[in-house]
Amino acid sequence: MAGTKTRVDLDGNTIKPITICMIGAGGFIGSHLCEKLMSETPHTVLAVDVYNDKIKHLLEPDSLPWAGRIQFHRLNIKNDSRLEGLIKCSDLTINLAAICTPADYNTRPLDTIYSNFIDALPVVKYCSENNKRLIHFSTCEVYGKTIGSYLPKDSPLRQDPAYYILKEDTSPCIFGSVEKQRWSYACAKQLIERLIYAEGAENGLEFTIVRPFNWIGPRMDFIPGIDGPSEGVPRVLACFSNNLLRREPLKLVDGGESQRTFIYIKDAIEAVLLMIENPARASGHIFNVGNPNNEVTVRQLAEMMTQVYSKVSGEDAIETPTVDVSSKEFYGEGYDDSDKRIPDMTIINKQLGWNPKTSLWDLLESTLTYQHRTYAEAIKQTIAKPSAN
Ligand SMILES: NC(=O)c1ccc[n+]([C@@H]2O[C@H](COP(=O)([O-])OP(=O)(O)OC[C@H]3O[C@@H](n4cnc5c(N)ncnc54)[C@H](O)[C@@H]3O)[C@@H](O)[C@H]2O)c1
Numbered sequence: 482m483a484g485t486k487t488r489v490d491l492d493g494n495t496i497k498p499i500t501i502c503m504i505g506a507g508g509f510i511g512s513h514l515c516e517k518l519m520s521e522t523p524h525t526v527l528a529v530d531v532y533n534d535k536i537k538h539l540l541e542p543d544s545l546p547w548a549g550r551i552q553f554h555r556l557n558i559k560n561d562s563r564l565e566g567l568i569k570c571s572d573l574t575i576n577l578a579a580i581c582t583p584a585d586y587n588t589r590p591l592d593t594i595y596s597n598f599i600d601a602l603p604v605v606k607y608c609s610e611n612n613k614r615l616i617h618f619s620t621c622e623v624y625g626k627t628i629g630s631y632l633p634k635d636s637p638l639r640q641d642p643a644y645y646i647l648k649e650d651t652s653p654c655i656f657g658s659v660e661k662q663r664w665s666y667a668c669a670k671q672l673i674e675r676l677i678y679a680e681g682a683e684n685g686l687e688f689t690i691v692r693p694f695n696w697i698g699p700r701m702d703f704i705p706g707i708d709g710p711s712e713g714v715p716r717v718l719a720c721f722s723n724n725l726l727r728r729e730p731l732k733l734v735d736g737g738e739s740q741r742t743f744i745y746i747k748d749a750i751e752a753v754l755l756m757i758e759n760p761a762r763a764s765g766h767i768f769n770v771g772n773p774n775n776e777v778t779v780r781q782l783a784e785m786m787t788q789v790y791s792k793v794s795g796e797d798a799i800e801t802p803t804v805d806v807s808s809k810e811f812y813g814e815g816y817d818d819s820d821k822r823i824p825d826m827t828i829i830n831k832q833l834g835w836n837p838k839t840s841l842w843d844l845l846e847s848t849l850t851y852q853h854r855t856y857a858e859a860i861k862q863t864i865a866k867p868s869a870n
């Protein structure tokens with residue numbers, strides 16, 4: 482059971498229980514991280530968020546084995562003076578809070594910039610002033626587009642990894658023009674990374690920056706009309722899950738040609754736990770966390786999700802499983818896209834010896850099994866409702 486046997490870090494030292502102030506703990510990544518910390522470690526979590534639906538199963542009932550090691554604090558970090566106190570009484574702060582769905586970047590650019598830069602400023606300041614360690618969640622989007630995307634379509638250099646592999650210490654950050662408001666998120670994340678790095682250099686802040694590459698799994702975002710707004714546009718996993726559950730074609734934005742590498746949330750959480758428990762190896766570093774072996778185009782993702790969903794639901798796929806849609810129609814003015822995202826793994830391998838394990842097929846199978854179990858019945862009922870009236 483957690484906390485009863487001695488746990489050691491990568492250098493063989495005993496790991497002491499710590500208190501973690503986790504901001505954004507009620508979100509997708511936060512919920513999985515809380516689960517891991519409760520079930521496998523003796524650490525205490527002060528879970529900060531405006532919502533707690535995704536961690537309710539960890540908070541109630543009081544008889545849970547980890548009761549007393551997790552406390553929920555409902556607060557908005559934009560305007561709550563309790564934040565500094567929570568950071569002060571913790572050993573480590575993990576900041577996950579952000580607006581991080583692409584549908585918001587070009588339609589709510591001010592909220593996006595405030596959330597990802599301005600609202601993170603007090604967190605960095607309180608950590609720095611109180612000599613507290615910070616693990617800050619940035620994004621793979623800080624790389625923007627690949628160098629290769631600017632080469633002629635038929636250039637053989639496009640096949641050369643030097644033109645597309647994304648490396649923390651050498652790759653440039655290439656964003657579109659200011660009118661392309663898609664980049665408001667990436668740019669805000671880049672500036673907060675630079676500020677944290679500067680706090681480290683000038684004031685000795687002990688920090689780690691995480692750049693997640695499309696982490697996916699259960700509890701990601703919401704299903705429109707079921708546990709989120711009917712008109713809401715979540716990230717691609719939830720969009721495609723929603724289409725599959727409703728037996729609608731999956732929408733391929735601009736032909737679904739963009740490429741992504743997807744990693745199973747449970748693999749990625751292992752990497753975060755190593756960062757938490759190996760501060761000497763993790764501090765001062767920026768880490769890509771992704772699975773370079775799971776690369777697909779968005780079209781291939783749609784095809785694979787359709788096949789996997791048929792398997793887990795026992796339903797045949799619909800006759801026309803996908804439909805093309807323009808980015809302007811789907812996201813509106815100012816959308817732009819990252820063409821390709823493959824993480825270089827050298828730094829995380831060297832510092833933490835970590836590697837992802839789960840194939841794309843396997844992670845989709847467990848995730849879509851969860852989506853089917855969680856939502857299929859509710860969707861059936863909402864579809865049945867109008868005809869019943
Ligand atoms: N999931 C991914 O693949 C991915 C990829 C790149 C970067 N990230 C980064 O990781 C972090 C977590 O992402 P996620 O996928 O869990 O997103 P999420 O939206 O599920 O979680 C973010 C949480 O932060 C909370 N939050 C936002 N603003 C807040 C505020 N002002 N006060 C209190 N709580 C607030 C939200 O309520 C939400 O629960 C984000 O910073 C995101 O940019 C995630």
Ligand SMILES: O=c1ccn([C@@H]2O[C@H](COP(=O)(O)OP(=O)(O)O[C@H]3OC[C@@H](O)[C@H](O)[C@H]3O)[C@@H](O)[C@H]2O)c(=O)[nH]1
Binds near residue numbers: 620621718735741818
């Ligand atoms: O229904 C859909 C939804 C999305 N897409 C496409 O699928 C791709 C992936 O879309 P996602 O919604 O997962 O978002 P992106 O990968 O572009 O960005 C994400 O990456 C890293 C994080 O910082 C954020 O969580 C988010 O910005 C994009 O090319 C998008 O245009 C579709 O083709 N159809």
